[in-house]
Structure formats: structure tokens, C-alpha cells
Amino acid sequence: MLAKRIIPCLDVDQGRVVKGINFVKLREAGDPIEMGKFYNDQGADELVFLDITASSDNRKTIIEVARNVAKQVFIPFTVGGGIRTVEDMRSILLAGADKVSINTAALKNPQLISDGANIFGNQCIVLAIDAKRNNNNWKVYVNGGRTLTGKDVINWAKQGVSLGAGEILLTSINRDGTKSGYDLELTKKISESVNIPVIASGGAGNEQDFYEVFIKGKADATLAASLFHFGELKIKELKNYLANKQIPVR
Numbered sequence: 001m002l003a004k005r006i007i008p009c010l011d012v013d014q015g016r017v018v019k020g021i022n023f024v025k026l027r028e029a030g031d032p033i034e035m036g037k038f039y040n041d042q043g044a045d046e047l048v049f050l051d052i053t054a055s056s057d058n059r060k061t062i063i064e065v066a067r068n069v070a071k072q073v074f075i076p077f078t079v080g081g082g083i084r085t086v087e088d089m090r091s092i093l094l095a096g097a098d099k100v101s102i103n104t105a106a107l108k109n110p111q112l113i114s115d116g117a118n119i120f121g122n123q124c125i126v127l128a129i130d131a132k133r134n135n136n137n138w139k140v141y142v143n144g145g146r147t148l149t150g151k152d153v154i155n156w157a158k159q160g161v162s163l164g165a166g167e168i169l170l171t172s173i174n175r176d177g178t179k180s181g182y183d184l185e186l187t188k189k190i191s192e193s194v195n196i197p198v199i200a201s202g203g204a205g206n207e208q209d210f211y212e213v214f215i216k217g218k219a220d221a222t223l224a225a226s227l228f229h230f231g232e233l234k235i236k237e238l239k240n241y242l243a244n245k246q247i248p249v250r
Contacts, residue, residue: 003248004214005045005221006235007199008228010035012051012062012081017229033068035229040073042235045250047073048169048223050101050128051081063095070096078126078169086115093120101169103128104142107149107156110163117164126199127165129153131186132173138186145173153186154193161194168198169223175203177226182209187217199223207233207241214247 010017010032017032036047049069051062066079079092080101089100100120106113106127116125130145131138131153138153157168170190172183180203187200200213201223213219227233239249 001248003250006238007046007048007221007223008039008044009048009223009225012049032065033072036069037072040075044075044235046075047077049079063091066092066095066097080128086119089116099124099126101126101128107142113160113163113165122164122166125165126167126169127160128169129157130171130173141173154189157190157194161196167196170198170200172202178203179205181205182213182217184212184217187213187219191218207238210238211242211245
């Protein structure tokens with residue numbers, strides 16, 4: 001079993017880190033650059049920065065934040081939100097990011113996945129999928145969870161892989177910020193449907209939730225936000241817990 005990754009997620013809105021519940025009810029959590037440095041020093045494996053209103057506000061993502069974060073951290077980090085073109089990808093990567101995350105733009109123009117993968121490599125392209133349960137299946141949402149696409153999550157994940165995505169960032173809107181545990185059924189279905197790493201996001205509430213999504217959900221990595229941001233769980237404590245449970249961590 002490959003080492004599992006622990007990834008803090010910093011949702012950025014107008015230059016500040018925020019966190020909400022089910023993608024709404026946002027409250028401020030801090031400065032993205034300071035928090036990035038903090039998590040770098042605390043043993044995070046990677047970081048994800050998402051400009052959560054860039055797509056819905058129809059504006060560019062925060063290149064300056066990426067540039068300043070790159071000066072402070074020495075672990076891989078991904079930037080997403082408002083990335084619509086290959087040139088947007090290039091700008092983010094030149095600013096110091098290791099990967100770009102695309103969501104809304106990929107649904108509107110799936111060719112963007114292939115174009116990015118062909119130019120920058122599959123490993124640079126993270127397909128972010130925001131999923132909401134609809135009876136016995138899940139549908140894809142875009143624009144920060146505001147807009148239903150009608151697209152089936154599993155089919156879209158498979159299509160994303162065929163187009164060249166190197167990783168999937170899978171967020172359960174139903175679980176987001178609730179601390180009720182990851183959506184194990186959803187994560188397992190996606191993990192078993194694709195042959196690229198799946199990052200589980202949405203719902204982390206305690207150490208056991210991470211263990212269960214690695215074992216039952218078959219995730220390759222986990223994303224968490226409020227649990228880390230507000231000091232309820234430290235990354236080193238989590239990694240010690242997982243190591244004691246025979247889960248390989250870095």
C-alpha cells in the first residue's frame with residue numbers, strides 16, 4: 001500500500017481563508033500565506049488552495065496568493081478556482097503551484113483537461129468533482145456547488161480520466177463542513193471506477209473518519225479544512241494515529 005496523504009484545504013474568498021457548511025455559511029479562518037507556512041511546518045503532505053468564488057463571480061483566480069505561498073512552503077500545492085484556459089494553468093504553474101485544479105471550466109469544455117495534460121503532464125491536472133447525492137446516485141455540481149449539471153459523478157470521473165486527468169479531488173457537498181464523516185460509499189465507488197489517485201473531501205470530524213475513508217472508501221489521500229484550521233486536530237497527531245492503525249503515512 002502506498003503512503004496515504006494528508007492535505008489541508010484552504011478555501012480562499014477575497015484573499016482570506018474561509019470555511020462553511022455545505023458550501024455556505026462561511027466564516028473566516030485566517031491568512032492563506034501564513035496558514036500555508038503553518039501547515040508546511042506541521043507535516044502536511046500537500047496543500048490545496050481553492051478560490052471558491054472565482055468561477056461564480058466570473059473572475060481570475062488568485063495568482064498573487066500562489067506566488068507568495070510558493071515562497072513560504074516546500075511541499076507540493078494545488079491551486080484551483082477560476083481556471084478556464086491553458087494560459088490560466090500556465091500562469092498558476094509559473095507562479096509556483098505544482099498542480100492546477102479544474103472543475104466548472106472542465107464541465108463546460110472537457111477538452112481543457114486534455115489540452116492541459118498534453119502540455120503540462122497528467123500529474124499537473126487535478127479534476128475537482130463536487131458531488132451531491134440524488135436518491136441512489138450522485139450528480140455533479142459546479143460554480144461552488146450552486147449549479148446542478150445533471151451529469152452522473154461516476155461517468156464524469158471516468159471521462160475525466162480518459163481525457164487525461166491525473167488525480168480526482170472528490171468533494172461530497174452533503175458532508176462538507178458537517179464533521180459527520182466522509183461519504184464512504186461515494187468515495188469507494190469512484191476509487192474503484194478509476195485508475196488514478198482519488199482525494200476524499202467533505203465531512204472529516206475525527207481521526208477515525210480518516211482511517212475509514214482510507215480502508216472502506218479506498219481513498220489515496222484525504223482533504224480536510226475546519227478540523228485543522230480551528231485546531232481541533234493536529235496533523236502530527238493524526239499521522240501517529242494512522243501509523244498505529246497500520247496505515248502507511250509519510
